[in-house]
Amino acid sequence: xxxxxxxxxxxxxxxxxxxxxxxxxxxxxxxxxxxxxxxxxxxxxxxxxxxxxxxxxxxxxxxxxxxxxxxxxxxxxxxxxxxxxxxxxxxxxxxxxxxxxxxxxxxxxx
Numbered sequence: 001x002x003x004x005x006x007x008x009x010x011x012x013x014x015x016x017x018x019x020x021x022x023x024x025x026x027x028x029x030x031x032x033x034x035x036x037x038x039x040x041x042x043x044x045x046x047x048x049x050x051x052x053x054x055x056x057x058x059x060x061x062x063x064x065x066x067x068x069x070x071x072x073x074x075x076x077x078x079x080x081x082x083x084x085x086x087x088x089x090x091x092x093x094x095x096x097x098x099x100x101x102x103x104x105x106x107x108x109x110x
Contacts, residue, residue: 027102034106047086053098062105073097
């Protein structure tokens with residue numbers, strides 16, 4: 001539905017076994033489109049632990065980022081995941097983790 005209404009903000013695809021996902025994500029801030037490479041792996045403990053989302057090109061550029069471009073989702077997203085596991089999946093991680101992170105951090109980059 002988002003793609004049809006031109007509200008999409010990410011494109012992802014997986015490797016053959018579905019363990020590694022790559023793609024792009026973007027956000028528009030002040031009429032400027034910010035686009036980033038996105039990567040994540042499905043952890044061995046999935047669905048009991050969420051995936052760690054990476055934006056490699058932003059490594060070290062914000063305070064809410066660590067270890068090679070992985071975004072910090074611990075404080076806000078981890079409790080949500082723990083409360084609702086195993087019902088949550090990749091779309092939830094992107095919508096409830098990556099989306100708010102982009103909205104909060106991209107304005108700090110400009």
